[in-house]
Amino acid sequence: MAGTRRVANDPLRKERILDAARDVIAERGVHATTHRRIAEAADVPLGSLTYHFEGLEAILEQTFARLSESMSVRYRAAMEAASDRREACAAVTDLICGPEYATPREVVLLFEMYAYANHNAAVAETARQWMFRSRENLAAHFPERTRLALDALVEGWTMHQAFERAPLERDMVMATVTAIAEHVS
Structure with missing residues (x-):
């Protein structure tokens, strides 16, 4: 369920978010990639995205750098x-x-x-x-x-x-x- 916390201290959360961003981009395109869709695909609270990244642009930049x-x-x-x-x-x-x-x-x-x-x-x-x-x-x-x-x-x-x-x-x-x-x- 989106928004549920998986582990109290989740050291791989940032990587999961980037993996989810890659999946959302591949399925929907950059133009349709949103914080909400990434959080849902990563199965993390929406706030985790803003905790780990300055914004959607930073997520996209890091996703493409990893690719x-x-x-x-x-x-x-x-x-x-x-x-x-x-x-x-x-x-x-x-x-x-x-x-x-x-x-x-x-x-x-x-x-x-x-x-x-x-x-x-x-x-x-x-x-x-x-x-x-x-x-x-x-x-x-x-x-x-x-x-x-x-x-x-x-x-x-x-x-x-x-x-x-x-x-x-x-x-x-x-x-x-x-x-x-x-x-x-």
Whole structure:
């Protein structure tokens, strides 16, 4: 029941609120995310939100920061596992074609983050830093201009795939990634 206290001293309440905010954003969009909906989804009293956060904007900012960080960890792990450029091309292909980079739900959250970044400087900076981290993760295997092209390809193809709602042809993606890696420097 919303508004009931779960534990007298609830050290994970803030994280639960952020998890609930992520769920509300994914299901309803930023435009329909409210304190009340987040509190209900987190099963915490409404006052807990204002206790832990300065306002709804702060909740959204921290939710998107957590999203970008968790996705960056997976991106980095995929690139660190590659021992050479060929394996790095395959890893980038996997990021584009599979759930390694973003689940369908996370793609929805990314769309919401990008849209909200147009109206919130902190979220815009989160998106910008995430872009830099993504390129940095490619640095072990690719020169700077190649990193720029590949990162744009990862983002763009992920968006296209979400709207087309059809799996990508892995062979075509791999050929494209390899061509960029070989010809853009």
